[in-house]
Amino acid sequence: MTSPALPALPEESFQRVLCVVAHPDDMEYGTSSAVARWTARGIDVGYLLLTRGEAGMPNPPEETARLRLAEQRAACAVVGVKHLTVLDHPDGVLVYGLDLRRDICREIRRFKPDVVLGTSFEIEAPYGFDQADHRAVGLATLDAVRDAGNRWVFPEQIDDEDLEPHSARWYIVPQVTGPRATHGVDITGEPLRRGVASLEAHAAYLAALPNHPAPADFIPKFTAMSGKAMGVEHAVLFRAHDLQAPPDFATEEEQD
Numbered sequence: 001m002t003s004p005a006l007p008a009l010p011e012e013s014f015q016r017v018l019c020v021v022a023h024p025d026d027m028e029y030g031t032s033s034a035v036a037r038w039t040a041r042g043i044d045v046g047y048l049l050l051t052r053g054e055a056g057m058p059n060p061p062e063e064t065a066r067l068r069l070a071e072q073r074a075a076c077a078v079v080g081v082k083h084l085t086v087l088d089h090p091d092g093v094l095v096y097g098l099d100l101r102r103d104i105c106r107e108i109r110r111f112k113p114d115v116v117l118g119t120s121f122e123i124e125a126p127y128g129f130d131q132a133d134h135r136a137v138g139l140a141t142l143d144a145v146r147d148a149g150n151r152w153v154f155p156e157q158i159d160d161e162d163l164e165p166h167s168a169r170w171y172i173v174p175q176v177t178g179p180r181a182t183h184g185v186d187i188t189g190e191p192l193r194r195g196v197a198s199l200e201a202h203a204a205y206l207a208a209l210p211n212h213p214a215p216a217d218f219i220p221k222f223t224a225m226s227g228k229a230m231g232v233e234h235a236v237l238f239r240a241h242d243l244q245a246p247p248d249f250a251t252e253e254e255q256d
Contacts, residue, residue, distance in 0.1 A: 005231040009183040009240060011038065014114035014170060017045045020104055020141045021119055022094060022133035024053040024072035024086075025202045030219055031117070031174045032079045033187040033195025034236040039080030040191070046083035047076060048107045050100065050137050055092035057208045067204055075201040079194050083111065094133040100140035101147055102157075108148035109163040115170040116145050117238075138173070145171050145243070172238040176222065181237035184230040192223060192234045 017038060021027055027035065027047060035045050053068040054061035069086060076084050087103055094100065108116060120130060121138035147153040149167035157163045175181040187195065199206075199215040206212050223234040230237075 006181055006184045006229045006237065008230070009172070009185050009238060011041065011043065011185075015043055016111065016113040017043060017115040017117060018048060018108060018111050018113035018168075019045065019117040020048045020050075020107070020137060020144075022050050022131075022137040023056060023091065024049060024068040025056075025075070025199070025205055026119070026134070028075055028195070028199035028202060028215075030176075030195065030223055030236055032075065032198040033191045033219075033223065033234075034185040034238075035081060036079040036194035036198070037185060037187055037191040044083070045079075045081050046085070046107075046111050046113070047072075047081055048104065049084070049086045050089045050094060050103070051091040051133065052086055052088060053091055053205075055090075057205060059208075061091075068202075071202045071205060075198040078198040078201055092133060094136040096136040096139050100136065101144045102154050104137075104141050104144035105147040105154050106157055106161070106163065108144060108168065109157060109166050112166050113168050115172060116141065116168045117172050117174070118142055118145075120173055142171065167243070169242065169244050170240060171243055172240040175226075175237040175239055177225070177237075180239050181226075181229060183240045184226065184232075184235040184237045186227075186230060186232045186235055187223060188227070188233040188235075192220060195219065195223075 019027055039045055052065035054065040057064040073084065085107055118141035119134050119138040121135045145168055149165050151158055151165045196215045196219050223236060226237045227233050227235040
C-alpha cells in the first residue's frame with residue numbers, strides 16, 4: 001500500500017520565521033533552500049546564531065570567527081535573509097541552560113516570528129551522533145518558544161528592554177529522512193539552486209574539512225529522496241507542531 005504524500009507546510013499561515021542554530025553553516029545543509037522559497041514569497045526570515053563558529057577551523061579562533069561570519073553573511077544574501085543576529089557563546093562547549101534560553105527568548109520577543117525553526121536535540125541523527133552544540137541549542141530553543149510567551153519568565157526583558165511576550169504559532173524541526181516528518185516544502189528549481197549556492201558561500205570553511213563533498217553533488221541527492229515523500233522532485237521535510245491547535249488525544253483504539 002502506498003503511503004499518502006506528506007502535506008505542504010501551510011505557508012499561508014505565517015509571515016515571519018526565526019531560525020535558531022548553533023553555528024555559521026548550520027542552515028545551509030538543505031534547509032536554506034526552504035528559506036529561499038519563503039523569502040521569494042515575501043516571508044521575512046531571520047537567523048539567530050548562538051556562536052561565531054570560531055572552533056570550526058584550524059585557524060586562530062578570532063580569525064576563524066571573522067571568516068565564518070563573512071561567509072554566513074554571503075550565504076544569507078543568496079537566500080534573501082536580511083536579519084542576522086550572531087551571539088558570542090563559546091563554540092564547541094555550549095551547555096543547555098538559562099543563558100541559552102534567555103538569549104533565544106529575547107530574539108523571539110524582538111523578531112516576533114509566526115514560526116520558530118529549531119534543531120534536533122536527540123543524540124543520534126540519521127548520519128551518526130549529532131554534535132553537542134546542536135543538541136544544546138535544539139533543547140534550549142524548544143523551551144524558549146514557551147518562555148517567550150510568558151511575561152513572568154525573564155521579566156527583565158519586558159521591564160527593562162521594552163519587549164513584550166510573544167507566542168509563535170509553529171515550532172518546526174528539519175528532518176533528514178521521512179519517518180518522523182509531518183510536512184514538507186517543495187524546493188524544486190530555483191529554491192534548490194539558491195540553497196546549494198548558500199552552502200557554496202562557506203567556501204573557506206568547506207575547504208578546511210577533509211574530503212567534504214561539493215554541495216552540488218550531495219544536496220540535490222538527499223532533497224530528491226525527501227521529495228519522494230511529498231510527491232515532488234525536491235523537498236525539505238519538517239516535523240511541525242501547531243502550538244495553537246487543540247491537543248490531539250488519541251483514543252485507545254487508535255493507540256492499539
